[in-house]
Amino acid sequence: MHSRRNIALAVLLFCATALTGELIIRGFKVPTYIFPAPSQVAIALWRGFASGVYQKNLLHTLLETLLGFLLGAGLGFLVGTAVALNRYVEHFLYPYIVMFQSVPKVALAPLVVVWFGLGLKAQVVNAALVASFPVLVNTIVGLKSADEDRINLVRSLGASKNQVFWMLRVPNALPFVMAGVDVAMVFALIGAIVAEFVGAEAGLGMLIQSMNFNMDIAGQFSVLLILSILGLLLNRCIHLIRRRVLFWDPSEKERLERQEVTI
């Protein structure tokens, strides 16, 4: 489906949509502070990048998202493993996890900022907090879902508990963990942006906040555009990793086939 003709068509469709938007907004004289015309968003985008403001803040947000993601996913995996493996940990910790899960994690952002300040630390911690849960929950489910036949097989070969874990449970849990990681990446970005809203010295979220105070709606739209592209790219990265790691997973193969059909 990635033929040259289709790419040309996609570009053409994008241009036509932008042009239509431009004409409608100009024709109906929609004020800029309500909804800016695509050309105004493009100008804001150009101005932001030309002055270097966007690059600096984009890098900041990217850094805190990635750090938060790594920290959160790693923590989620470790705690999830502990819960799945140890009955006592499960018994005493799991109720709190379930309780904590129902709290909208972004609601903790003001607290996190109070504890960690306006710097990078607070945003990373908030991103990690939000990102850790999907990985945590999926790791628990994944590690517990190992097929009885497979466990019997590996045990019949004389495998120790440790070996059953590394040779069977972990690879078996990977499809679940990767599904959690997929969500965690998006969540990390959300966590970082929300922390920036609450209070930060740099970042795209901080930029949106300050533009909002100045009624710079076109600027906000341009930052939203950057954010959506950033989210898309991060998601793509995870999908690439996932495809490499889970080449053997039937649902992954199905997804690939589906994509071939639908795109």
Place this chain on the structure above:
Amino acid sequence: MTHLKDLFGITRLARAFRTPEAPIRERASSLTVSVNELSKHYSSREGSICALQQISFSVSQGEFVAFVGPSGCGKSTLLKILAGLLPSSQGEACLWGIPITGPRHDIGVVFQSPVLLPWRTVLENVLLPIDVQRQNRDRYVKEARELLSLVGLEGFENRYPWELSGGMQQRVAITRALMHDPAMLLMDEPFGALDAMTREQMNLELQRIWLERKNTVLFITHSIPEAVFLADRVFVMAPRPGRIIETLKVNLPRPRGLDAMSSPEFWANVDSIRSQFNAKAVVGA
């Protein structure tokens, strides 16, 4: 580090101590498997359920025995105990005179489904026992390749299980069980999930492999013709409680081809087993 250790023969020495089967194989008689008054009870809400009641039998080296019986007769429980996956309630099962108390390296198991790990290639699946025993893969790759060509899977070493048909997957499972030349090969309805045509083909294949390797095989099935076709001896089992009600010696010449299945002797054997079930009203319900 492993090279250094090998230099001093430490790994070899350690392995000699770890696997006791080698010297025992020499001094033992031709009796490989002996099971004495083996019972298994499960406790449930309605009280104790007797899955196996005082099972006793023995198998000589290189013999192919089949267990046949309706579902619920404890065939699979028996296999799990023999594989060391389940403790028995009373009695004991011995392999080369040593009671089976847990999984052992000299027992190969083939389950009803192939149970291959999808993230491993065919070759890596076959080498799984080697990995579990933390031995050097390189030494066994040759053996694994030879075994794979024995079961007719030459050229499929680097494929993944999902690229193979059901019959081929089960061949991989058999190859994996044959690694290390097990003293006892346990097979739990290995061809039950295959279609009738593939099943016949696999029976022929299994006979060929067995004639070549002469491993001791304990084969569980609920198909009487399959049991008669493959086995030297057939143990007929009945449920509630699971027990052996009859032992039948099959005296058909080997190798048995598919034409053996149409011979009167073959059907005489099948009929005598079937009459056992009917006489004792085993499959009545």
